[in-house]
Amino acid sequence: MLSDPGTARVGDARSRLIVTLPTVGVRWSEVFCLRGRGLLLVLGVMLVSGCSGRPNDLSDGSYYADAQPAAQGSSVAAPPSSSAPATGSSTSGTPSSAAPSRSEQQQDGQRVARALLTESVLGPEGFKVVTPARPADPRALPACVSDVDLGRALRSGRQADWQGVRTAVPLVQYVGAADKGSAADLVRRARRVTGCATEVPLAAGAGVDAQVAWCEKGRPACRVLVAKGSLLTDLEVAASTEARSRELLTQLAPKAVEALNAR
Structure with a gap:
């Protein structure tokens, strides 16, 4: 062995x-x-x-x-997943150009801010600010204007709330930028509001593209829409009577026109 x-x-x-x-x-x-x-x-x-x-x-x-x-511990790489989207493709099906760019949004915000009425303008008219301007959605139009959806048509909107110093009359102003085209088209289509409201004749606003004003039936509130370029101003005053609301709207509408022209 x-x-x-x-x-x-x-x-x-x-x-x-x-x-x-x-x-x-x-x-x-x-x-x-x-x-x-x-x-x-x-x-x-x-x-x-x-x-x-x-x-x-x-x-x-x-x-x-x-x-x-x-x-x-095999080092063989797994094949790429077939479910991953190709580079540059959009899974949502919406072109990237559909949404406004960041610079466009900033420009809209600046223009909207300049079109808002200020305390130096409304103070002498007997109003004080209740809620300063902040981002907000536009208010709907009366039901008889069913084909105009301001919520879809406008972007970058801001709203401020005011109140009469002596009478506590509420005043609301909203300014927004049209998502497509001119805001004047929205105003022209909104003229059909006269089917369910009483139109308020106003002097032609110098420098603006279109305007329309009305007082609602069954509610003592009057409202005006003023358009210039892509901007739309929506101003509403609600006094105790329609006559007083109409008077205040006729007094304040030119101020909204001036603010749009000064932007």
């Missing part, structure tokens, strides 16, 4: 052989001395050791234990 620590005992049905398993390789002189299954075993060990590039570690099972993580 050999006392080399690198030997292993191999059982055979006919005989038991002591096979030397060298750590690097087996000399051909030793291979031909083996018979039967011993020869096959040595050749298998040589093949495995030579292909792996590592010492023969089959006896403790570490060869296969080390090989498993390598298979799991």
